[in-house]
Amino acid sequence: MPQPPYDRTVPEDFLRPDDRSPLEGIDESFVFTYDTYADELGEHQRWSRWEDLEALMRGPEPRPDWIVTSSGAIDTELGVLKTGKEADVFLVERADPHRAGSAVVMAAKRYRTTDHRTFHRAASYTEGRSMKRSRDERAVKRKSTWGKQVAAGEWAISEWNALRRCWELGLPVPYPVQIDDTEIMMEWITHDGETAPRLAQVRPGPGVVEGYYDQLRDALATLVQAGLVHGDLSPYNTLAAGDRLVVIDLPQVVDLVGNPQGMDFLLRDCTNMCGWFRSRGLDVDEQDLFGELMAHAF
Structure with a gap:
């Protein structure tokens, strides 16, 4: 049986006036926007x-x-x-x-x-x-x-x-x-918008020096309790960010027990740091600090 010819006439309610938004009537959850970025970057x-x-x-x-x-x-x-x-x-x-x-x-x-x-x-x-x-x-x-x-x-x-x-x-x-x-x-790590100086470069007052030492002792105790030693700690790889001490340069961190020289490294770290604190007027001793840390280790 022959089919009637297909009616290609578009109903008027499907026609969209020129001033009608293409998004009108569309659920907003199906609409998204995206940003375009430069195809080429500048130098560096x-x-x-x-x-x-x-x-x-x-x-x-x-x-x-x-x-x-x-x-x-x-x-x-x-x-x-x-x-x-x-x-x-x-x-x-x-x-x-x-x-x-x-x-x-x-x-x-x-x-x-x-x-x-x-x-x-x-x-x-x-x-x-x-x-x-x-x-x-x-x-x-x-x-x-x-x-x-x-x-x-x-x-x-x-x-x-x-x-x-x-x-x-x-x-x-x-x-x-x-x-x-x-x-x-x-x-x-910054201080006042600039790179924080190394501990070796600063001359803080007595109160700040004492605060630094307390932070150092706590940090070393936490390391030792985790079985770790910095291994190359000194005032040159410790930053003074205002009242805050920050330790950097950690590639050589060693296992306190697993490395045969672990305890030697710990004692050397204590010696390096206590020498700086003594030079700033604080009465500290590396052997005392080492002994205190070893008490945390075992």
């Missing part, structure tokens, strides 16, 4: 890799409110903050161009790869540690080009793990934001 800029990183490569939760996690955030390098034998530290600003006030400046510590030089007495720090692949371990011992790259990565991972662990223990360390290859992004 890169896209944030936060969302590309695995969970353990990001800082521990709960995270500080200032952390920028937007996939459209841009990292802008601001310059060198500090240079060292094994790594350099740069200032990097991370901001989402579509979110006003989101900008935050962080410290990016980058370990050298092929030009990497091992830490002084590095073998004594790494006693008790093992690498996942024996081939990498042999390469590091031979100090080949690949071995130097592996060593740089191992030191970066070691510091990252130490920062995470110390932060979770409530210790005064910079918040670890992320690790990407041999670069660790962390909190930039």
Whole structure:
């Protein structure tokens, strides 16, 4: 039976006047907006890799409110903050161009790869540690080009793990934001808007010195209770952020018991720090501090 011809006439109630909004009558839950970002970045800029990183490569939760996690955030390098034998530290600003006030400046510590030089007495720090692949371990011992790259990565991972662990223990360390290859992004420690000076550079009053010592003793006690030793603690890798003491440079953290020299490292840390406090007029003794800490360890 033949079908009637299809009526292509559009009913009048389907016609939309030119002044009618295309969204009129549509449920708002089905409507979304999106921001467009620049196709090209400026000099010394890169896209944030936060969302590309695995969970353990990001800082521990709960995270500080200032952390920028937007996939459209841009990292802008601001310059060198500090240079060292094994790594350099740069200032990097991370901001989402579509979110006003989101900008935050962080410290990016980058370990050298092929030009990497091992830490002084590095073998004594790494006693008790093992690498996942024996081939990498042999390469590091031979100090080949690949071995130097592996060593740089191992030191970066070691510091990252130490920062995470110390932060979770409530210790005064910079918040670890992320690790990407041999670069660790962390909190930039400041005082009055400037980089906080090293403890060796300041001459605080007696009250502040006493406060610093109390903070140091508490931090070392917490470390020892967790079975850890900084291993290279001195007034040069401790920052004076106003009344607050902040410990930095943690790649060589060792196991107090697992490392044969763990207790020697602890005593040396006590000696280095007590020497500074005595020079600032505080009557302290490294043997007394060491004994107090050992009481926390066992």
